Amino acid sequence: MKHIFKKLSMLAVAAVMCCSLAACGKGGGTDKDGNVIVQMSLMNSTNENPGWLAMIDAANGVLERDGEKVRIEAEIIMTDSWDQYYTKVTSNILGKIGGTIGRIAESHMPQMVNKNQIADLTEVRNALVETGEYAADAFEGVAVKDGKYYGLPSGTQHMVLYYNKTIFDEYNKAHPEAPVDYPSGDWNNASTFEEIRETAKKLTSGSGASKKFGLSAGPYLAYAGMYAKNSGGDNIFNADGECVIATKPFYDVYEWFEDMLITDKSMPSTSDTQTLDAMARFLGGNIAMIIDGVWQIHDICKYTGDSEIGVAAIPVAASGNVSYSTTFADRFWASRNSPHLKEDKIALKALMSAEAITALSSKQIGGFPVREDCVNNYLSSIESTKLAGYVDVIKGGMAHKVSVPYSTYYNIVDQQINQKMATWINGDMSTKAFVDFMDETMKKGMAGKL
């Protein structure tokens, strides 16, 4: 057997119970006023749920205002893993149950499209573009197939470097002779790999469970393109569409990781984060710097207590290199076999309204709004937090975005590389061999041999 243990906090479970009970019934149906109930699948997140529920409330307000006989109800899936959420919603679609619309990570969109389970939303996309609410190019990317649009962007989320200023300050107070600088927030003049490595080494101390680490950053394929571009290379593929992982920029990036993971031990390994993940350790003041997404802004503002937090650009290989940031755009979808596809589309359009997006972004959830007219609201919501001084840095990342080249095979490539990662981190595989393995696996994926 070997089942999967779900790790949900009591708070999360309680939140889910509330929403699930509300979602029980005959898969939607109509309410007492004759409104068609459209259920919306959402992945459970104690911290994000209020944002998404506020968005649904606002969308329902728009529907009521416009006289639409449609209302949206949340169906929160009891998992905080995108993979498990994906499994559940795709099963639900087959079982003709649960949400007929929902949200999905960009990484999983190609599979959803490929499964032929989700509806063509071109009509909704065209309407949103025609009214000028959205730019035409906002809908491009993984949700497009054969000229049809199967997903609507729910917001974009890019990577930044968060750092605990308090840890820096305390270090500098104790070492006035050799202080460390805060990482640079200038995307055109970001800190270098070497500078970050040296800083991380200095900020690493202790051992065992109480060990403090200088930096946490995932050497995952999803971010490899970003780091490679910051090293002067390409984002996985060159202009001709050829895989270029087995090139110097990638070797350099992974050697940087090797230096910190294996040589300096200034980065936590998977075993260090087995009981408490890296972000939880950062929030607890146990990690000085962490490279993560803007989706963490809400938690960072809420849980870092008295610590001062800063935001910086993603490091680069050499001074002068432009810094890029991996950017994700999650999507809304609708089920192809929904009994009320027309109402689903009306609901989605309401979710894309300024009112709904504003309600979401006011809570710093969902990332950067794709609607231009909502961006300032998102940024001003950050200005009321402890990250107020870093709004420009966060905004700057949007101008340096690099997308993950997701495809139907990308996920399996990513997975096989992740499976091999422990072998590399444990020192049973050289860095060069690991990068070569990444390259070979990607090429196998491209050739349909996985």
Place this chain on the structure above:
Amino acid sequence: MKIFKRIIPFALCAAVLSGAALAGCKGRTPEEGGGANFKPEVTVKEISREEYVNKTLGGLLGQFAGFLSGYEFVQYGPDPYIGMPEDWFEFLNGPYAGNFEHFTPPDAYRYDRLRINEATGKNEVWSDDDYHIDIFNQLIIDEFGTSSYAIKEAWKKYNVGDWGGGDEAMRLINSADMLAPYTGTIEAGNRYGWCTEAYIENETLGMNAAGMPNIATALVDTFASNVGYFNSVVWAKFYAAMYSLAYFESDIVTVMQKAAVTLPEGSYPRVIYDKAFELFKKYPSDYKAAATELAEHRRMLYRLDNIQTDPDINGGFAVLSWLYGKNSYLDTCKYSSIMGYDGDCTAAICVGVMGILKGFKPENEEYAALNDTIYYNGEGAYYNDDGSRYSGAVYQARIKSKEYPETQKIDDIVDLYRKNFEKILVENGGVVKDGKYSIPTTELIEDRSHLFANYDAEKRDTSGFESKNGKLECIVESENGNSHSGYGAFKLTNVKEGEAYHTFDNLAKGKTYRLSVYVKTGEGVQASLFAEDKGGQRQEITFANVTSLINKQFIFTATDKSMKVGFGFAASAKNGDSVIFDDFMLEEIEREEIAKISEQDLKLSSDAYLKTFKMPEGVKAGEEVIISVRYRSYAGNSFPCAIYRNSDIFGSVMASNTSKNAVAGYDYLEIPYVFEKPTDTVQIKFEGYKMYIGDITVYRKTQYMFR
């Protein structure tokens, strides 16, 4: 092998293991009394000891071979990888043999289960849940017997390390001396009883009952329900029947078709079995397409947390593997290894059956590789992994006691199978003589289930049921909580003496029936399960305050051909009280009363109830019987009830909460019991609680289709 065809009723009447399997000694036929025929015709077939041992060795080696070749829980991105490429298959060299070329598992240090013993220079097969309990079962039967008590005592003595349902069973045994089938149930607290353990760990019991598939299913009914319930146990019986039947067959499809009687018509295992045949026909040369489409029929199951352990889809993959394998040992191993989901377990099951069909013969395609990698002309061994040969946590299925052999020769394990087979054979009227076995073979007892359309609420309406004095609705949900399997469940809300029932028009008057159903009530609510004929003659049990799903069984005698069977509220129930139910499964059973210990009205006892029992006539020493005790409990919750035999702890069973107060309601404690002496003093302990105790009856043990 020679085949004799004759009826040997007297020998079979003495069958120790399974009354249901081979009873029917009263000579009842459907024509005479209606109902199911529990007495399949006996054909005596002969097999040499040498042939039996060779086929059993083939079966055990097949288990190892499948496991060492199969891929488990491989993902393709976020999806399970269904239909892996054929070139991923390498006989005896899959991930569990340390080959991580195509799939790198987590914790590789403990994953490799085929390792060289430095002392002998030979590979040893290391323990895994695919077979460690199968092998342990042989020690149980040899040292303790086949009763629930025997299993409990053995597990306690040897301290089983297992996953899922087995791990939970061990916890319940250690904490409460819990007996099967309670150890496998939701009500006792087995969180993972739905999982695969029931069938991956017990199907080779079929090799203890070669040619006697009803004995095999009877053994499984006890052993598998120690670790699980529901469809996992149904599949365990299907596979065990195949292991039993394979000794006298040469075609895998025939074996499957004969064993399929264990899959109740209309049940989801049966639906999936039929679907696999349909898809094989649709995609005769595309295993991936067939498997992918089959997986689209996966159903939700209460508390299932890893879809790749779904017993039904894994069962369908096994059937597909046998179909695409087309009687080839290696092809069957290949398809079962790469089909997907719990592939190492599926392959172990599938290849084990092929090993029996083919025997372990030098001319076979798989012989050389098996011999050179595992068997070594009889020198090959099995290692019960205690973690001493690598650093890091063990996290593997094993038997933990130091008294358990660390290493066993494969031949010695096979010899235990043989020894136990001979014992069971003789107990059931067979003959061991001159190196030959005369086996009273039978077909399987016919399907005696009474499943009707929408018994499982999956039509998402209330069809199949009627109601009165209350509101019956079908509730549909995407997360199981009210529903047990699939997405639908029924809810009856009381107005005044509300009822919801299905009318069965095809019962046999005088015959006994058992309803298995998953139920849940509102807080403080009491409901009854009833069976009523047209004349108003009513039988019932009650349950109360069941605030999360549990299984209830209700046994009744048909007093008419047509009876209403369902749920009801008493006159005292409140308007708005409700009961939720799902998987409403009826079957006809054999229920042979062998002694009435006491006939009394329910009387109140505090903390314990003591009674002296005389062993009924015809019951042998060591034979397991069922002591049925009518009781009323209003404790507010279910709790383990300890059974003492002559002052020593015998085991425990779960006492359900029957009533919301001391006034009304009752159920029956069904205690699997083995007499120690001609007269035993039996004490039922419920310390801290009060219970009413009534009639006590002893029945011969029987087997059920549903658990």
